[in-house]
Amino acid sequence: MENPQLNSDITFQRSRIVLSSQVQYDLEQVVEEGMARPRLLGAGRFAKVFAAHQLIAGQPSRRVAFKVLHDNAGYQDERLFSQEVTLNREFTGNRAPGITPLLDVLLLGPLVLCGCGTLYHPTCPNGCGVPVERIDLKGRLYPVLRCNACDYELSAEFVPERGGELTGRRTKPCCSREMDPYANTGSVINFALREVMIMEVLESNLAEYAACIDYGERGALPAAWLDPGLELLGLLHPRKRQRALAQRVSLLAKVNLMVQIGETVAWLHERMQVVHKDLAPDNIMVHQRPAGTLADDVSGVDDVAALLDHAANQSTEIRVIDFGLADKEKLTRSWYEDADTNIAATKLPYLSPEARYRRQSIGTGLEFDHAQRRFRIPAGLAQSPASIRVGDxxxxxxxxxxxHDLTIARIEDGHAYFEGNAPKHLPRHLEIVRPLGEAHDVYALGATFHYILTGRHDQVEALGNFAGAIQDQPCGLEIRAVCRRDNYANRRNSIREPFFRDEMMLVILRAMVRGLPGSFVIDRTERGAGPARMFLAELKLIQQELIAEVFAARSYARELRSRQIKAAPAMVLLALVACYALIPGKCESTEVLQSTIVAPQVAADSE
Structure with missing residues (x-):
């Protein structure tokens, strides 16, 4: 591996990184226990993000995110980070929707922030006064810092234990005396010569946004058994009608958010042939967060106007981030090398079945036919839902x-034909490695939508179990079939706003369940943008119906009241139908009944 060359023009002025007389970066600092530290915006498995200010001559200061690899990152992490840099450059050049634009890429050497607030390139901890530099040694998995004047070395692998060596008084140009209060304090910003991404700063994630627009328990509107029927007739109490409108506006904000996420993923699959492979709420940020929550106590015409204005002028935008594990066109093994990928509780609910069982040991031996370049699929695997597929x-x-990796090219008559060099002697520890393609992203879209609607990871995990039960014991993906399955009511009722619940559940299940009538994905090996496009199309139908209901709020009740005298028998009949639909044991939900009465043509189209 060749050593990258540091841009010699980079200098430091206290807390400022100076690239030239025109471009500079100021790292934000916080003071904790009397010591300056860099302001950390967040950290993932591969990288950490600091806050900074970009200063370009003649332009106002702009707050940016300074993304660098973790100090103990190895060569594998560096390759993934370099891949992310390349992809983000492509996205920026193509004006990608819903993806943070890449502002700059720096090649930055070792960098430490002293407790006094001064940035510096550390010199040898042995007191040589020579700046430590990166070297790459053959056979090592991690880069090393070395002093050219003595035998000092520090591998990235040991930074967690020995990182303090780079913050001692002998390594810095400031606070170098023993009596200085910050002589042996500091924070490592960047361990070795590596790429650093400068991006638009995003501090609000999906969870924070959901809390911003969600009522929670205090403002929830549990519909009384007669409320839906009264609302249809225009007889619902004004206060309750006001709350119902507020919840529709809240739901519309969530659906709009999910539409943006769906559009971004469909664009990635179709335009860029990129599979994200790590979609989850912590990798979806929100730009331009709403100013505040919807009012809990809403009443009167002025509040209705405010709600309608809020619905008409939602300017929140999403940003999908973290493309370190993404694949472009050809699927790779990058995701599989990380043994801890599915441990985090906040990640697990968004992993598709092939992601959860991405590596499966083969308990029985395989008999390779080297002449035919094939092997017989063991009976135990052939009967398993997680069997071998083309591309595995x-x-x-x-x-x-x-x-000796073997890629399955086709499957015929119980045999798997492969490409690659089969080992002459059968290894004892064979495993199936299942690639993550577009189907995995679509599964994550469904799970993420449920999180936006519920605000709880555990509800998403329970939904995944429910989808798995449907996969194992198939049924039709329509309301009359799925509502008879155990736990459907619990999953449905976990959605906070009591509107369009069944319609949204169908969209979610069609994204997460494969190979059934109505599923967006035929098989986990399906490639292309078709599934994401189908998800987006059905979601937009709900969005359009919801918009129609929200902006009919003022005129709808007035129009119904004017019809009451002329159509009294019809009103009585509708009330009876509404009550009948809510009898325990009936499958039809209030929102299905409402959409059938108010918009019969739309309901017919969806069926």
Whole structure:
């Protein structure tokens, strides 16, 4: 691996990184226990993000995010980060919707912030006075800092234990005396010569946004058994009608948010042939967060006007981030090398079945037919839902260089035909490696939508179990079928706003369940943008119906009242139908009944 060359023009002026007389970056600092530290915006598995200000001559200061690899990152992490840089450059050049534009890429050497607030390139901790520099040693998995004047070395692997060596008084140009209060304090910003991404700053994630627009328990509107019928007739109490409108506006904000996420993923799949592979709420940020929550106590015409204005002028935008594990066109193994990918509780609910079981040991031996370049699929695997599919990889888990990986090219008559060099002697530790394609992203879209609607990861996990039960014991993906399944009512009622619940549940289940009539994905190996496009199309139908209901709020009740005298028998009949639909044990929900009466043509189209 060749050493990258540092831009010699980079200098430091206290807390400022100076690229030239025209471009500079100021790192934001916070004072904790009397010591300056960099302001950390967030951290993931591969990188950390600091807050900074971009200063370009003649332009106002702009707040930016300063994304660098973790200090103990190895070469594999550096390759993934470099891939993310390349993808973000492409996205920026193509004006990608819903993706943070890349503002700049720096090649930055070792960098430490002293407790006094001064940035510096550390010198040798042994007191040589020579700046430590990066070297790459053959056979190592991590880059190393070395002093050219003595034998001092520090590998990135040992930074968690020895990182304090770079913050001692002998390494810095400031606070170098023993009596200085900050002599042995500091924070490592960047361990070794690496790329640094400068991006638009985003501090609000999906969870914070959901809390911003959600009523929670205090403002929830549990519909009384007669309320839907009264609302249809224009007889609902004004205060309750006002709350119903507020909840529709809240739901519209959530659906609009999900439409943006769907549009971004569909664009990635279709335009860029990119599979994200790590979609989850912590990788979706919100730009231009709303100023405040919807009012809990709403009454009167002025409040209705405010709600309608809020619905008509929602300017919140999403940003999908973290493309370190993404694949472009050809699927790779990058996601599989991280053994801890599915441990985090906030990640697990958004992992598709092939992601959860991305590596499965083969308990029985395979008999390779080297002449035919094939092997017979064991009966135990052939009968499993997680069987071998085209595109899967048969690998030796101890083969770190993947010299004998076999890619399944086709399956015929119980045999799997492969590409690659099969080992002459059968390894003892074979495993199936399942690639993550567009189907995995679509599964995550459904799970993310449920999170936006519920605000709880545990509800998404329960929904995944429900989708898995439908996958194992199939049924039709329509309301009359799924509502008879155990736990459907619990999953449905976990959605806070009591409107369009069944319609949204169908969209979610069609994204998460594969291969059934109505599913967006035929099989986990399906490629292309079709599934994401179908998800987006159905979601937009709900969005359009919801918009129609919200902006009919003023005139709808007035129009119905004017008809009451002329159509009294019809009103009585509608009230009876509404009550009948809410009898325990009936499958039809209040929102299905409402959409059938108010918009019969739309309901017919969706059926």
């Amino acid at each position: 990889i048969i690998a030796d888990k101890h083969d770190r260089v993947h010299a």
